[in-house]
Amino acid sequence: MRALTAGDVVNRIKSLMALQGVPWSDASTRDRFKFGGADTVVTGIATTFMGTFEAITKASAMGLNMIIAHEDTYWNDPDNTQVAEADTLVYRKKIDFMTEHNIVIFRIHDHMHRQRPDFTFSGTAREVGLDPATETAPDSRRFVIPETTLGELAARVKKVRGDDAIRVVGDPNAKVRRVATGAGMATPAVNSPDIDVVIGGEQREIEGTFDSPGYVADAATLGVPKGWIIIGHNMSEESGMQEMAAWLRPIVPEVKVQHVRAGIVYWVPK
Amino acid sequence: MKQISRREFATLTVAGTAMSRVASPFARGLAPVAATVTAAEIVARIKKQIGGAWDSDDIDAFKIGDPSTVVTGVVTTSMATLDVLQKAVQAGANLIITATPTFYSRADLSTPGGRGLGAGGRGQIPARGAGPAPPSPATISGPGTGASAPMPPAPTLPSSVVPTPQRGGAAAPPAAPPPDPVFAGKNDFIARHKLVVFRMGQHWTQREPDPRAVGLATAMGWTRYKAGNDALRYDVPPITLDALASQLKKALNTRGGIRAVGDPTATVRRIGLLPGFTTIQASIAMMPSVDVIVTGEVQEWESASYAQDVAFAGIKKGFISIGRVVNEAPGMQVCADWLKTIVPEVPVRFVTAGDLYWRPL
16 A cells, blocks of 8 residues: 555645635645655644644654644745745754654645634634634624623633733723634734624734724723733644644544644743 | 913913023023924924934824924823823823824824724735735735635635624624724823824834833843943843843833743843844844844744744743833833933923733733
């Protein structure tokens, strides 16, 4: 029997996507091989948020040489290796490690966000403890929860998420009920009249088309109940890579498929 | 005592001020200065004396209020939040000079553009000098778009696969939604107190050396450790990354916004500052020659992930993000000190917007 190659895995991904209503588009420059290629024989698959050195090393140690990463490998969204080549500290080590361990990386981003559910959203909702029964409609990414305070909700998110680097804007005593979720940069603005609080991934503090942190700070001064809970890009999309692993398993029965965390990005000082 | 009208009182005090101002400078051998100064006059002085070309009014401009307003006092700030505006009024100031937007977007318009729109897509920050670009559907992220980034047009999917996004909440929004209460509240306060807000986020930080670096070094007591003549580099006595982050947190009075990457026990000595928003290219360029980078804000999957990889490789270097608004504060403190020298007529003071973020226990 012919060994399973990375090309086989990608072809099966494309077929299942198409079958589920997401035809593959080669126009995506994100969803491509980032290291290695179609001919690489696959020993096992790791899904992860991003092709961090940590994720690659952990996967390799577990005997998984194919990395299915949601985000980039070379510290920039277009995965332009010229950007990374300018680095003299770690780029070479990372490349050498991948070469030595026969690693192949395929990124799955744009197509993943077209799936329904979009696992990055449903995974985050699962991990922060939002009951699917409270979602206003399938894939609405809006939840109506029993009324609580922003402080209590944020503490609950932090507790289930187990991560310190959560940042919150708003009056901790603000009464909130209507939650909108975000994944990565796809974090909705908070000024919609039917949203009390956003739980999302990442957003620039200023200079966007809408800067929620300043808005929520002013809302707090005015006594308008609004909240902004930012758990981090990694933290908001890693969860969904667990769903992605479960989605992949039935189509690659030959090898082990496992979710491997890309690692904690930030810690916070005392 | 004779009652005087408000108008008479104003006339008397202005005349009195004018006379004393005219009289005393002569006594001190100085040129006389005008008794009153308008917001427009102050901004004209800033443009003339800032030390570089004033090449664009796209970002740095009056955002609200009448520029012909006679200024009673100036407040510089990292962000003209409503809280800062209230403190300005308490201090008797009516001209606020802010490093960052007042109305929650790069466009900085005092009326809401669209409601419930997501912020810009990844890396879609217009080039300096470019006007605010209208959000294209490809760059809007938010509920129902399924995108965290611009994507090629998605094919039409069967409705069974993609349900029509529903507007959340208990009730459908009314046909004519009420005005945004936050915009309304802020506008109302500004109008009531006849405040004038000017943004100076571009030209001020283009000064050499970067006032944000100078101010941060002053706040941290690093000035004497400056590496050569470079205001972005400081060689401090050895300290652990953890202790350095804690010092920054305390000295800059931050709450939840400061975050760090790297081994907390690593000893660091060479500090590099990259004020404001930092690109991956800038981080890669600086990292080899320092032990720790202190910056305002980055995109997580760029510089933060790079620092994560550097740390994972066992290289004892750190990366600290203090927050974009927090990072502007030391620069605007320096700005207040500078403005005092060109606006002698009225008090000038700095009021910080603080750290917008807190962290749950």
